[in-house]
Amino acid sequence: DAGVTQSPTHLIKTRGQQVTLRCSPKSGHDTVSWYQQALGQGPQFIFQYYEEEERQRGNFPDRFSGHQFPNYSSELNVNALLLGDSALYLCASSSWTGFPYEQYFGPGTRLTVT
Amino acid sequence: DQQVKQNSPSLSVQEGRISILNCDYTNSMFDYFLWYKKYPAEGPTFLISISSIKDKNEDGRFTVFLNKSAKHLSLHIVPSQPGDSAVYFCAATQGGSEKLVFGKGTKLTVNP
Numbered sequence: 645d646a647g648v649t650q651s652p653t654h655l656i657k658t659r660g661q662q663v664t665l666r667c668s669p670k671s672g673h674d675t676v677s678w679y680q681q682a683l684g685q686g687p688q689f690i691f692q693y694y695e696e697e698e699r700q701r702g703n704f705p706d707r708f709s710g711h712q713f714p715n716y717s718s719e720l721n722v723n724a725l726l727l728g729d730s731a732l733y734l735c736a737s738s739s740w741t742g743f744p745y746e747q748y749f750g751p752g753t754r755l756t757v758t
Numbered sequence: 759d760q761q762v763k764q765n766s767p768s769l770s771v772q773e774g775r776i777s778i779l780n781c782d783y784t785n786s787m788f789d790y791f792l793w794y795k796k797y798p799a800e801g802p803t804f805l806i807s808i809s810s811i812k813d814k815n816e817d818g819r820f821t822v823f824l825n826k827s828a829k830h831l832s833l834h835i836v837p838s839q840p841g842d843s844a845v846y847f848c849a850a851t852q853g854g855s856e857k858l859v860f861g862k863g864t865k866l867t868v869n870p
C-alpha cells in the first residue's frame with residue numbers, strides 16, 4: 645500500500661520563477677493538505693483540498709495556489725518565487741470519513757530559490 | 759506569534775530511561791493535540807494524540823499528558839530506545855479543523 649508520494653524530491657529555482665509541486669495521497673484518502681517547513685521551524689499550514697475545492701487556507705499570499713484532481717492527487721503552485729520561499733514542502737493526506745486528525749505526510753519536496 | 763511552543767530544541771537521554779518532551783500553547787480554543795515524529799528525509803509520522811476532554815492518553819511506551827489550566831502538554835517515552843531518536847513535533851487544532859498548528863520541534867537523541 646503506497647503511502648503519500650511527492651515529486652520532485654528536490655528543486656532549484658530562480659527568484660521570480662514559478663514552480664509546481666505534486667502529491668499523490670495515500671490509497672483511500674480523499675483530502676490533501678499542504679504545509680511549508682522552513683529551516684528550524686515546524687510545518688506551517690498552507691491550504692487543504694477536498695472534492696477538488698480549497699476548503700481551508702492558512703496565512704499565505706495568493707502567490708500560493710493549488711489544485712486537486714478527480715483522482716485526489718494535488719498540485720501546489722507558487723508564482724513569483726522569493727528567496728523566503730525556500731523550504732521543505734510537505735503534503736499530507738487524510739480521509740474525510742476517517743479519523744480526521746490522523747494526517748499522513750509525504751517525504752516532502754525541498755525547494756531552493758536562488 | 760507562536761501559538762504552539764516547544765522551548766527545548768534538543769534533548770539527550772540514555773537508552774532505557776524516560777524521555778519527557780514538553781509543549782506549551784497559547785490559544786485556549788485548541789481542543790485537540792497531537793505528537794508527530796520525524797526522521798531525516800521522511801515526512802512527519804503521527805505518534806499519539808489527546809482530546810482536551812482528557813488529561814492522559816497512553817499507547818504502549820508513549821503517554822501524553824495534558825494540563826489545560828497551564829496550557830501545557832508533555833510526551834513521555836518509557837523506556838527510551840535508540841530508534842526513538844528523531845525530531846518530535848507537538849501540534850494542535852480546534853473545532854474539528856484539520857489545520858494543524860505545529861511547534862518548532864525537539865530533537866531527541868537516545869544514546870545506547
